[in-house]
Amino acid sequence: MPSEVTEGKIARFSQSLTKLSEAPTYAKSRYQTDVYQEANRLLETEEGLEILFKYADRFDEAGVFQDGPWEDPSKLQPPLVAGSLQAKGLPYVIEMLSNLRMLAIAEGMEEHPTVSKEMAMDFLNEVMALNLDLLFPQATEASRIEKKENADEAQRLFQFISRYLSSSALSETLIHEIKRLTAQRPIMVKRTVSIIKMAKEMLKSNENDTQKEVLQQYVASIEGPSNLSHLYSQPNEYRKQLMNLSVEELQRESEILGRSMRNTGLCSPHHSVLARLLSRKSPELLPALLQLSGKGKANFEEHEELVHQLIKVALFPTTCQSVYGLALLLERGVLSASPVIPGLRRLIELDIRPEVRNALFKANEGEGLTANSILLAGVISVLGQPLGVGQGLNPTCQAARGISLWAQHAPGYLLEIIPRAARDGEIDMVFEGVNIYSKDLQGGLAPELHPELDPVSIVLVPHLDRIYSEMMTRVALRGEDGHRWVNPAFYGNWVQKGFSTVIEPITGNIADYPGFVRLFYATHHPEYNDEYELIYPNPVGIFITNVHGKMLGFHAVSIQRIAKCPKGNYRVYFYNPNNDGSQNWGQGIVSTVMGNGEYFGESSLPFDEFTSRLYAFHYNPYEQGDSYAVEQDSVAKVKTLAKESWGKEYKWISG
């Protein structure tokens, strides 16, 4: 219940702000509390934001944010805004004021030395795009039950700010966000879908036709790309309508749905309905729905019977994303690997353990499917989109990296361990001659797995996570980085035996960094490594740093390939098991997922920038090039980037 705004409240705020601005710089903290208190009283009123905004250009000068985390607006990050707004008490008040300050800069009311009008506007646009659920609240049961702290106030703030933003700029941000997410072709599309659903709201107010069209396409891709599917959103009605179509009409319908799916990587329930119908009545049209290339078509024709079986068992309205997986699986020719077909057949009738069944149901609630269907659909997706595997909210990058690698190069092996886990409740691996059984192990990095994962990960990650941890424990005291031995044993013989790390394992110091950099160039950079190509993904360890270059921890990614980007510069293309691969690591190092020659699902960085975050990699000792040839300048640049970011946390001994 908002309270009344009174002259008294305004006057008190104004006085507290004046007192603060008159205070000497060292004593601001004595007067800030009063400003926050009075601001909070105004924020409780309907008109409060408007009133506070009139003072917003004075906030910085008065010292409202001085000596706190909000002090420098150029260091603020849009993704953190929502969290502060939902925090209790003080962070909420300061975040509200900080956004008004940003709006004042964007509106030209305040000139800020480090943040331009445009930067402030971009910031606010991104905040809006990330918080559309607050800008356009949905009256769902879920949003009712999960009513967040300060939701009304935050909503008032966003609606207030949105009055000053152009809807086309906001749409632009949104479109970029959707493009960015779909470019990564993730298996789990929940976030993409929720953003598109909210973007739908933008369509109402947007005047810009081009944007409207783009947004409409995305909306259609998940809600029905053709007229017919748009008209009949319920799967059963759509099915009835399909029955009446002529072959030509079915052909056209298949083309439309197929193209939408291949453009965005997104499917609507209609995709499954159509696939099932075609499979039974007009199998010759399936290549049109899947938009298969020559290779994919050949693969389809060769294994048509199995494909029909897969469609029948696995593709339902709720598992519609696997229609896309199926298309790519055929394109990749995975079925031609001899163990794959029996491996897939085995899953159809597999006796899945009750706890695994429950876990699968839990992640796909209320779908009325069998656990086998869910699992098979998941396997289709993973085999079709190996780079779409994500770790979700779990610290299990190694396991995700393994699933992705096996899906790319060892589908037979993957189809071996899935039934082991789903049916037998364990996985075993041999490590240096000793069998390790996941059943006998406790703990791991994620004893409580967050369930927002693809079905294959749900089945495998708990076991893989424990085995990886156990292997690392067994080598912990060897005085060298354990990944040297664990990675080849865990991922398989695709991992090269040569290994180099930047941290001295016993002292924890950094020694001979230039040597490390040169070795990486000499083994990976095409200009220095005698042009040996990378054949299998290389699991490497990187330092994760935040936008300010501060070290946050370690992370596991896989180098997929090293190649020249369209602009002619060498880039490292890599698989990042984080669901969102475009990340800002500070110092201008921003990994991209599109626009620099990335394949779907890849992230990329310029070679030197990637090297600057590397801490361990494998290499083939027989394929070393000329480390001495690496330019001194390149090494020096990498070293500076390293030393001024994660390097601050370490002692540098020499070099």
Place this chain on the structure above:
Amino acid sequence: MELDQLEMNQTLEESQPEGKTIPYLTALIGWSLPAIEACDKLKRPFVVVGPPDFKDYAEKHNITFVGWEFDRLNEGSDKLYKQLKALGAEVAVPLYEECVEWAGALNARFRQEPRLFNRSLLLRDKGMMKRKAQIAGIKVGVFEEARDKDDVKRFLKRVNEALLKVDGDKYDPIHCKPLDKAGSVGHRAIDNPADIEALTDNDFPLLMESHLDGQEFSCEVFVHKGQIQFLNITEYVKLGYSNFVPPSPTLESKRPVIRQAIEQLIEAFEIENGVIHPEYFIMPDGTLHFGEVAARVPGGHIFDLIERAYGFSAYEAQILCSDPNTTEEELRKFFPAEDEANGYAGCLMVHPHVTYIEELTIPDELEEHPFFEKHDMFTPPQGKVAERVGFGNHYGTIFFFGDDSAEMRRLLEYYEKYDFYL
């Protein structure tokens, strides 16, 4: 101070037209933003001697700063003295309990009066303090220092024997407190021999004393050259929770007696310059019992209340009085008359009545009361309530100001029981 120096200083003062900066530094011992601000306002150049943690902050804001660990006993005071002397410091002002003997040591060197240091120690050892008061004929309770639990048991028994308690009677409490901690830190009342077992080796040595009846209040006395410049009396509503300035008419009427007691205290403790903060218990017949005395900024926001009630900055007053060179005239101009308060200023320190905070509720009738000035409470982001040390780390303060001491007392008592945190 030697004569020639005194003359030098006087000539310096004479040659300084009013308002000009004084050419020596004041050393603020302890970290306190209001004290720094006060020194700044007085246009006195200063140096802050504070915990090393504040170095970065001081540098960022161009504050001359010397980092010092007050709780580590060391032989380095000479180094500190030389460092400050080199900077041009001549007066040390203690801000916190732990800084009092450091300021004493420094002032002893600045003025070449070694006994200044001993006097400051008197304020830092509660056993010594009581003994000194008793020798001077000031009324104190029965007290003893204890080195172990047996001492405490014996003392509790003998005090209650003297009170003619027989078996089965409820014991009168005795009070135990560490010898050198501020205010109520580590204080406990014990009326049951079983409670003594809860004491640990770290609690010893401690001071024990018999319970004193009567209304408790404190004084903030600004002293210059041994003379009371301003006597503030703070009425306690509930010790550690609420107090107000000036006191209600009943207590105010005792001001002459109180002033006499303070004069006796100043003489006994040979206090010359600065602020003292003694606590007394007053009986209905006007008899005063001396509790203890400190020479630092008092807790309970009392300095803020003085400023609100009388309109002068108590921090500035402390700095002025700490400097023997401050002139009679400056002081006369600075302090108002003790009976010229603008109203009653009170505050309530809120401490949650729960162990886990869900939310904060501020009732409308509080915010709308004409006496309500402001509060500084926000819902803490972390719900768990910290354990209380002394009367410190309260979760927020509510400030009141009004013209009726009875209403002030009623508000403070009422809201003391109110659940602001749920």
